[in-house]
Amino acid sequence: DGGxxxxxxxLFRKEGQNVTLSCEQxxxxxxxxxxxxxxxxxxxxxxxxxxxxxxxxxxxAEGYSxxxxxxxxxxLTVTSAQKNPTAFYxxxxxxxxxxxxxxxxFFGEGSRLTVL
Amino acid sequence: AQSVTQLGSHVSVSEGALVLLRCNYSSSVPPYxxxxxxYPNQGLQLLLKYTSAATLVKGINGFEAEFKxxxxxxxxxxxxxxxxxxxxxxxxxxxxxxSYKLIFGSGTRLLxxx
Numbered sequence: 001d002g003g004x005x006x007x008x009x010x011l012f013r014k015e016g017q018n019v020t021l022s023c024e025q026x027x028x029x030x031x032x033x034x035x036x037x038x039x040x041x042x043x044x045x046x047x048x049x050x051x052x053x054x055x056x057x058x059x060x061a062e063g064y065s066x067x068x069x070x071x072x073x074x075x076l077t078v079t080s081a082q083k084n085p086t087a088f089y090x091x092x093x094x095x096x097x098x099x100x101x102x103x104x105x106f107f108g109e110g111s112r113l114t115v116l
Numbered sequence: 117a118q119s120v121t122q123l124g125s126h127v128s129v130s131e132g133a134l135v136l137l138r139c140n141y142s143s144s145v146p147p148y149x150x151x152x153x154x155y156p157n158q159g160l161q162l163l164l165k166y167t168s169a170a171t172l173v174k175g176i177n178g179f180e181a182e183f184k185x186x187x188x189x190x191x192x193x194x195x196x197x198x199x200x201x202x203x204x205x206x207x208x209x210x211x212x213x214x215s216y217k218l219i220f221g222s223g224t225r226l227l228x229x230x
Binding site for chain 1: 125150152157158159160161162165206217218220221222223
């Protein structure tokens, strides 16, 4: 079955450590996204990528980094510079068509990061 | 930039009662609009979407939403709530540029009382 796989589902980190969250999709989608979810704040966009080897900052990119070396993969690194990294992280992908995409996102199951 | 407002962070209904979750967007150009549902510790699942075709959109699990341009609204309804509808619901709007980004509201948690 096609879909998006995020790993790990739960992750604990000590302060000062970098961690990388994995996101893999087999939907053949061009665009991929990382969102952060905090209670009562909805989803906030961290980074997005419309094509391999290209990505753009979202609204809260500080303290995060990404790469897009393959169409299927879009890993997110939470660096020690992120002041409040404890959150639920969601990866998503979408098919893009024309100048304006339909915007429909397909989500993974999420990764919950807790900083100890 | 687009924005989305969801009125009410929590909505509580009795089983069998009407569900109404409110969403207003800010845009002078009719955008694409979406409703997503999230169950605890899971990702989001698309309920329905408006893409400038019919203004009344039917989705999965008996939900529907009506696009009202004059009110810049896209409220989600279901005639009869079921216990399994208890979840968090997010309204989202797409940017009307080439960024393909979705802007999400802050979410509404639906509680269904037996």
